[in-house]
Amino acid sequence: MNKFWGVDADPTAQGRIKGAKPVAVLDIGSNSVRLVVYERHARALTPLYNEKSACALGRGVGQTGRLADANVAQALNAIKRFALVCRMMRVGKVFVLATSAVRDAANREEFVGAVESVMGSKVQVLTGEQEAHYAALGAVAGILGFSGFVGDLGGGSLELSRITNGADTDGCSFELGVIRLQDDSGGSAERAAAMVRERLAGTSLKDLAKGASFAAIGGTWRSLAKIHQVMTKYPLHMVQHYVVPAEDMIAFCNEIVAAGSLKSYPGSAHASSSRRELVPFGAAVMAEVLKAGQFRDVVFSALGVREGYLYGMLDAREQSIDPLIQGAEELSVLRSRSPAHAGDLIGFTSQFLEASGIAESDEQGRLRLVACLLSDIGWRAHPDYRGAQSVDSIAYGSLSGIDHPARTFLAQTIAIRYDGLKSKTAAALVDLGTPAQTERARLLGALFRVAYPMTAAMPGILPRIRFELDGGTIKLVLPADLTFLNGEHLQNRFDSLAGVAGFKSAEIVVA
Known part of the structure; x- marks a missing residue:
C-alpha cells in the first residue's frame, strides 16, 4: 500500500495554475525556522504553503x-516535517538559507550537515552583506519604485541597505537582533x-538617510505593525506597504519600551505568544533607527530575504514585469468565468473614458486594468456576499506592488460592481483613500454594472458596443442585431453611470 505522500497521481487541484512547478525557500533564522512554498517562481509570488x-x-549564541x-x-x-511537506507538494526546487545565528555559531558545520541530510539540498x-542585499531586493520586489533605506531585523542581527534606482548599496550588518539584544541587555x-x-x-x-523612507522587514517588526494598526483602529489589517510617519512610530515604540515589561505593554495582548517578549526589543531598534536616520516615514514590507532571493534569480525581463498586473491576471484565470471577458472590459472602459473626455493618468490606467481583471472573481459566492468576499480577496490577498490606498480603490470598485453605488462594504473603506479615488471607484464600478448585464461575463459583446457624447448626453450605441439588450434594467444602470460621470442624461441607441 502506498503511503499518502507517495501516490503516483498528480495531487494538484484545478484551482492551481496549470503547469506551474512549486518552488520553496527554507529560511533558517535566529528566531524561527520557516518554510514557504510558492506556487511558481515568477515575478508575482503566491504562497502555496507557509509555516514556521x-x-x-x-x-545564547x-x-x-x-x-x-x-x-x-x-x-x-x-x-524533517518541512522536508515531508516539500515531497508531498512535489516542490521542484528548495532553496535553504541560513542567517545570523548559524553563521556566527562555532558548531555551524555540524548543524548545516544535518540540515542538508534531511532536506537533500x-x-x-x-x-x-548578502542578507542585507536579499532583504533589500525583497523590498524592491514588493514596493514598486521604493527609494530609501531597508532594514531587516532578525533574531541575531539587523541588516541595513540603501536603495537608489532599484539597486541596493551600502549594505551592512549589526549584531542588533531581538534575541541577541534580549540576551545582551539582561531582558531590559x-x-x-x-x-x-x-x-x-x-x-x-x-547624513545618508535624513528625510528618506525606511522600509522595515522582519517578523518582530511585522508584529509591531499589526499592534500599531489595532491600537490606532486602522481599518485595513494588512502589513504589506503599511506606512506610518516616523514621529508617530517613534512615539509608539517609546511607549512600549518605557512600559518596562516584556509581557504587558501597549498592545501586548495582540502579539503572538512567540513574539510577545521580543516586540519591546523590536520597538527599541525601530525607534533608535528612525531617530538616528531622521527618516520621514516607515513602510512595512512583508516581503524580505526569501522573496528577494527568488527575485534576484529572475532575469531582467522578468524583474521588469508588474507584479500587480501579473497577480491579477492569475486571479482572473483561476477565478473568473472568462478571462477573455476581462480583455473586452479593458477595451470597453477605455473607450468610455475616451468618448466622455475623462482624463486618465498612467497609474489610474494601471489600476483600471487590474480592476477589470479582478471584476468577476466573486461569482461563485452567494449574491448577497459577492461584494464582501471579493473585497476580502483584494484587500487581504497576496497581491504585491500596491499600496493601501490603491488596494482600497480596487476593493471599492469591485464592491460597487456587485453591490451597487450604495454599497456599505465600499463605504467602509473610504477613509483609506482620497475623495478623488472614491469618485473614480464609483465611476468604474458603475461602468462595470453597465457591462455585465449585456455580456453574462462572456467575451465577444463589448467590442461591438461603443459610447458617444452628444452635448450633455452620453449615448450607448448598440448594433442592430443586439437591439434586444435595450431594456429597463440596462437603462437604469446606464442612468446611474451618467449621474456618477456628471452627464445630464443617458440614452441607449441602435446604430
Whole structure:
C-alpha cells in the first residue's frame, strides 16, 4: 500500500495554475525556522504553503558561541516535517538559507550537515552583506519604485541597505537582533535601546538617510505593525506597504519600551505568544533607527530575504514585469468565468473614458486594468456576499506592488460592481483613500454594472458596443442585431453611470 505522500497521481487541484512547478525557500533564522512554498517562481509570488517553527536558534549564541543542543533538536525536528511537506507538494526546487545565528555559531558545520541530510539540498549560509542585499531586493520586489533605506531585523542581527534606482548599496550588518539584544541587555528593552543608540552613533546613517523612507522587514517588526494598526483602529489589517510617519512610530515604540515589561505593554495582548517578549526589543531598534536616520516615514514590507532571493534569480525581463498586473491576471484565470471577458472590459472602459473626455493618468490606467481583471472573481459566492468576499480577496490577498490606498480603490470598485453605488462594504473603506479615488471607484464600478448585464461575463459583446457624447448626453450605441439588450434594467444602470460621470442624461441607441 502506498503511503499518502507517495501516490503516483498528480495531487494538484484545478484551482492551481496549470503547469506551474512549486518552488520553496527554507529560511533558517535566529528566531524561527520557516518554510514557504510558492506556487511558481515568477515575478508575482503566491504562497502555496507557509509555516514556521519558533526554535530560537539564536538564543545564547552571543554568550556561548554555539547553537544550543535543545534548540538544534527542535529545529531539525521541524525541518524533517518541512522536508515531508516539500515531497508531498512535489516542490521542484528548495532553496535553504541560513542567517545570523548559524553563521556566527562555532558548531555551524555540524548543524548545516544535518540540515542538508534531511532536506537533500545545499544550505547557503548568508553573510551579513548578502542578507542585507536579499532583504533589500525583497523590498524592491514588493514596493514598486521604493527609494530609501531597508532594514531587516532578525533574531541575531539587523541588516541595513540603501536603495537608489532599484539597486541596493551600502549594505551592512549589526549584531542588533531581538534575541541577541534580549540576551545582551539582561531582558531590559530600555538598556537595549541604549545599546542600539550607541552602536548606530558612529555610522553615517543620518547624513545618508535624513528625510528618506525606511522600509522595515522582519517578523518582530511585522508584529509591531499589526499592534500599531489595532491600537490606532486602522481599518485595513494588512502589513504589506503599511506606512506610518516616523514621529508617530517613534512615539509608539517609546511607549512600549518605557512600559518596562516584556509581557504587558501597549498592545501586548495582540502579539503572538512567540513574539510577545521580543516586540519591546523590536520597538527599541525601530525607534533608535528612525531617530538616528531622521527618516520621514516607515513602510512595512512583508516581503524580505526569501522573496528577494527568488527575485534576484529572475532575469531582467522578468524583474521588469508588474507584479500587480501579473497577480491579477492569475486571479482572473483561476477565478473568473472568462478571462477573455476581462480583455473586452479593458477595451470597453477605455473607450468610455475616451468618448466622455475623462482624463486618465498612467497609474489610474494601471489600476483600471487590474480592476477589470479582478471584476468577476466573486461569482461563485452567494449574491448577497459577492461584494464582501471579493473585497476580502483584494484587500487581504497576496497581491504585491500596491499600496493601501490603491488596494482600497480596487476593493471599492469591485464592491460597487456587485453591490451597487450604495454599497456599505465600499463605504467602509473610504477613509483609506482620497475623495478623488472614491469618485473614480464609483465611476468604474458603475461602468462595470453597465457591462455585465449585456455580456453574462462572456467575451465577444463589448467590442461591438461603443459610447458617444452628444452635448450633455452620453449615448450607448448598440448594433442592430443586439437591439434586444435595450431594456429597463440596462437603462437604469446606464442612468446611474451618467449621474456618477456628471452627464445630464443617458440614452441607449441602435446604430
